[in-house]
Amino acid sequence: MQEQAFRFGRARHLVGIAGLPSSVAPEAVGVIVLNAGLVHRIGPFRLHVEMTRRLNVQGYPTLRFDLSTIGDSASSGESQTRKQQICADVTDAMRLLGEQAACKRFVLIGLCSGSQSAHMVACSEAKVAGAVFLDGYAYRTLGYRLRYYVPRLLDARRWLRVFSRRRKTHQGGSNEPAFTVAPLPQEVVRADFAGMLDRGIKLCLIYSGGISQYFNHARQFRECFGRVITHPDVSTSFLKEADHTYILTGDRNRLLDSIERWLSHNFSVSAGASS
Amino acid sequence: MNARAEAEMPFYFGPERALFGLFHASATSARKAVLLCPPLGQDQIRCHRLYRQLAQALVAEGIAVLRFDYYGTGDSAGDSVDVDWDRCMADTAVAANELRTRAGVDRVFAFGARLGGSMALASAAQARFGGVMAWDPVLDGQAYVAQIDAMQSALCADGQRFMVPRKPTDGAAQWLGFAISANLRQQIADLHIQRPPAPTVLIDSLSPDAPRHLNGFEVDAAMIKSLQPLTPWDDPRRLEVAVLSHPLIQAVTHYVREAA
Numbered sequence: 001m002q003e004q005a006f007r008f009g010r011a012r013h014l015v016g017i018a019g020l021p022s023s024v025a026p027e028a029v030g031v032i033v034l035n036a037g038l039v040h041r042i043g044p045f046r047l048h049v050e051m052t053r054r055l056n057v058q059g060y061p062t063l064r065f066d067l068s069t070i071g072d073s074a075s076s077g078e079s080q081t082r083k084q085q086i087c088a089d090v091t092d093a094m095r096l097l098g099e100q101a102a103c104k105r106f107v108l109i110g111l112c113s114g115s116q117s118a119h120m121v122a123c124s125e126a127k128v129a130g131a132v133f134l135d136g137y138a139y140r141t142l143g144y145r146l147r148y149y150v151p152r153l154l155d156a157r158r159w160l161r162v163f164s165r166r167r168k169t170h171q172g173g174s175n176e177p178a179f180t181v182a183p184l185p186q187e188v189v190r191a192d193f194a195g196m197l198d199r200g201i202k203l204c205l206i207y208s209g210g211i212s213q214y215f216n217h218a219r220q221f222r223e224c225f226g227r228v229i230t231h232p233d234v235s236t237s238f239l240k241e242a243d244h245t246y247i248l249t250g251d252r253n254r255l256l257d258s259i260e261r262w263l264s265h266n267f268s269v270s271a272g273a274s275s
Numbered sequence: 276m277n278a279r280a281e282a283e284m285p286f287y288f289g290p291e292r293a294l295f296g297l298f299h300a301s302a303t304s305a306r307k308a309v310l311l312c313p314p315l316g317q318d319q320i321r322c323h324r325l326y327r328q329l330a331q332a333l334v335a336e337g338i339a340v341l342r343f344d345y346y347g348t349g350d351s352a353g354d355s356v357d358v359d360w361d362r363c364m365a366d367t368a369v370a371a372n373e374l375r376t377r378a379g380v381d382r383v384f385a386f387g388a389r390l391g392g393s394m395a396l397a398s399a400a401q402a403r404f405g406g407v408m409a410w411d412p413v414l415d416g417q418a419y420v421a422q423i424d425a426m427q428s429a430l431c432a433d434g435q436r437f438m439v440p441r442k443p444t445d446g447a448a449q450w451l452g453f454a455i456s457a458n459l460r461q462q463i464a465d466l467h468i469q470r471p472p473a474p475t476v477l478i479d480s481l482s483p484d485a486p487r488h489l490n491g492f493e494v495d496a497a498m499i500k501s502l503q504p505l506t507p508w509d510d511p512r513r514l515e516v517a518v519l520s521h522p523l524i525q526a527v528t529h530y531v532r533e534a535a
Contacts, residue, residue: 002287002292003287003350003352004287005285005286005287005295005350006285007283007284007285015283015285015297017285017295017350038324038517039320039515040320040323040324041350042320042349042350044320044452044515045317045320045452045453046348046349046355046452046453049349049350050354071323071327072283072285072297072327074283209437209438209439210436210437210438212438216438240438240439241437241438241439241441243436243437244436245452245515247430247436247451247452248431248441248445248446248449248452249449249454250445251445
């Protein structure tokens with residue numbers, strides 16, 4: 001397997017790297033990895049490079065690319081909303097990977113804002129067969145608040161710090177933008193998930209301990225999204241020990257193991273591996 | 276079609292086409308060219324946008340540019356743990372020649388930030404650079420290793436990042452998100468960079484309190500250019516925040532434009 005660099009898209013404004021296994025099974029899905037925030041296509045700590053190369057070895061064609069105006073991609077010059085741009089960019093990406101690897105259906109993978117982009121596209125694009133949402137939409141539920149506040153209320157040492165006024169002032173960060181996904185309303189996301197499942201899309205939600213400011217337990221998937229999350233085509237996991245961007249190599253490997261397992265369970269490739 | 280985007284071509288080059296590069300062609304026939312040597316590790320990701328902006332500013336001056344990734348970094352082949360200092364130097368020389376071929380010029384300058392600056396200085400003779408601009412280069416490898424080790428230890432205990440602090444063993448053999456070999460660690464610790472034969476500019480934006488570890492590197496006042504604002508390279512709270520600097524772009528563009 002050798003990766004190939006492409007400039008592509010309706011205005012030849014996008015830059016991406018395709019990983020094309022030497023033999024691709026006719027039914028193989030193409031895997032497209034979307035930008036996480038403003039990090040260019042290699043992903044945080046090269047997560048997307050490791051991910052796509054591992055999937056190539058399993059026989060999946062992949063494309064990691066930069067959306068319009070992110071990384072090395074330019075603007076398309078069109079007058080579009082960000083949502084329209086993202087949908088059109090992913091359509092361009094699917095066309096490229098379809099031409100290169102003859103795949104007709106695709107799985108989208110996105111972390112944080114990448115998950116938001118994947119969600120947006122999966123809502124309307126017929127060629128999407130599956131989506132992996134990493135630290136996607138989530139909401140502070142009653143369960144979240146109980147799990148968050150009760151241990152603190154029962155923590156004697158914490159009260160001691162408060163009363164002795166030795167509580168540290170918050171020094172936790174600069175004024176830089178934090179990791180956030182501006183949430184759609186909870187009911188909208190629930191309905192979106194239901195619509196995706198009705199269209200046969202398989203969903204994988206993997207959330208990390210790095211978003212503990214709004215998500216802190218595996219149970220919260222059900223609390224946030226209700227019965228839709230128990231659908232057989234939905235897989236969820238909570239990697240409590242990991243941070244948001246998988247900075248430790250062991251956490252990164254566990255994440256990649258999870259994605260690989262989910263893909264092979266739902267979109268197995270009969271063709272042999274590349275390399 | 277976007278003409279400027281079209282002039283930026285991504286490709287693979289070098290032995291076994293293992294190196295990723297992005298060539299920025301100049302609209303007019305280029306008389307000079309600049310190779311942008313990336314830093315290593317997280318600094319490379321933090322500087323990606325700045326390098327692209329710098330490339331576009333240089334192209335606007337009629338200067339051709341090549342950005343590239345060393346083996347084991349960015350989009351190039353190889354795993355992060357495969358990064359090797361000597362291989363990076365060889366890759367730099369290969370990239371310089373690739374730039375000469377694509378731009379049709381022999382005179383190539385080099386720019387690099389942090390370890391990319393060290394790389395540009397260390398490989399200046401091998402890559403036949405006509406001049407080197409090094410932005411806060413790492414000149415004392417031992418001090419750098421100690422600093423990154425301390426940041427890595429602090430990272431595992433960071434309650435803002437992890438719900439539960441991690442064991443130091445979870446972060447072993449890694450530097451701020453990247454697996455690192457014992458060999459590279461030793462190579463960086465042993466760094467001893469000589470002043471290159473080519474004209475050299477050190478662009479300094481370290482905090483005034485930060486010790487200047489010159490480690491025997493010969494410096495005279497004329498070769499140092501101070502830059503404001505200061506760059507928070509080692510602030511763990513900004514580990515995943517892009518490094519941007521318009522003054523840096525202006526300084527480098529000015530230097531290359533004026534270079535005889």
